[in-house]
Amino acid sequence: MLILISNDDGIQAPGINALRSALEHLGDVCVVAPDRPRSASGLGITIHKPLRVEEFEFSASNAKGYAVNGTPSDCVKLAIQALLPSKPDIVVSGINLGPNLGTDVLYSGTVSAALEGVINGVPSIAVSLASWESVDFDYAAKFAQKLVKVVLDKGLPDETLLNVNVPVLNDEKKPNRVAVTRLGKRRYENTFEKRRDPRGKDYYWMGGEVMDIMAEPGTDIASVKNGEISVTPLFFDVTDNNFMNMVREWNLDSILSDS
Template structure:
């Protein structure tokens, strides 16, 4: 069984190493990850320059690994189309340093690596440790191993990935959740360089909005539950689609 790992924190990230260590006995492990941190790149792909890669010795791991000078989506795409000897049974992205909750999934390179997996018709998982400061990935790696085992046993609906977030504190249990609603405030820090030119540094603090009920990933992490959210590619708003078909049925564009 071939298992493909990737991330957005880079090939040498401790979260990726912890993930690989937890899964290396499950099958033939391949790692294709960015050569540097590519956080918040979303689902960008590289089309205006060539991609370059090199093999990396992952000391102590039973895995073949490549570092790619591109995005997480590039890595999975390249792995599936050229580097691997056959289709992987599973694509696992992570372990991300920091949570991927709610609207974070639209920006996350880690989630995008998993999305590239399901674009290619492969089961996929994204896993994140909900902390930027804690570097102990032991519990998150254990969660990853258990979820991967269940995924192999039970399968996933085609076109669906699981987005997993693990709290830093001892988990109170597991919740299957929907995406919460959060946005970022104080996003730009305005500064002046030594030559007097203004520049902006993007940062921001998450603001969890009021409609985050007990069934959301945001609330689950807040209450120290492991959050597992099924995500699909289809962004169609089917309720609105029905409304437009009824209320706009007489519209006639002439070009």
């Protein structure tokens, strides 16, 4: 079995190393990840400069590692199409420090790395630790290991990935349930602080707080808040099929005749 691992926190992040260590028990592992943090990079790819690849060694590990000066999507695309000796059996992205819930998935480099695997026809999983403070990735890594075995046994539909968020509970408790969820909705109340650099040029620093605007039962947001592991199947054909017939009724051909 050949397993491709990537992330958006960088190849030296503790989450990716915990994941690598857990998945090495299942087969051959290759890690291709950004050479530095590339969070919130979305599905961006690099087309206006060359991609540089440096071999990376992990202590006491047989896994191959490559650090890339690009985005998470670059890393997975490059790995599958140029670096690996054969197509991987699965792509696993993570373990991200911080949740990827609701509309976060549109910005997430972690989810985008998994999506790049889907685009290339490989079953893919994105895994996040739903905390900004904990650095104990062991439980999430063990869960990812077990989930990989299930996915390889059961398979995933085309164009579908699994987005996993593992909560961190107090008093060393472990989640006692895995909830299969749909996406909630989050919005960030962005605050742009205007500043001036030493040369007198204005610039803006973006901050903001997350607002959970749809976190009802059955959503990934609600499940993580309840201490459950959230597993959300994401299907990236974003066509609104229900609205298509209504748009057809607009008779858009008439716009051409009026021009």
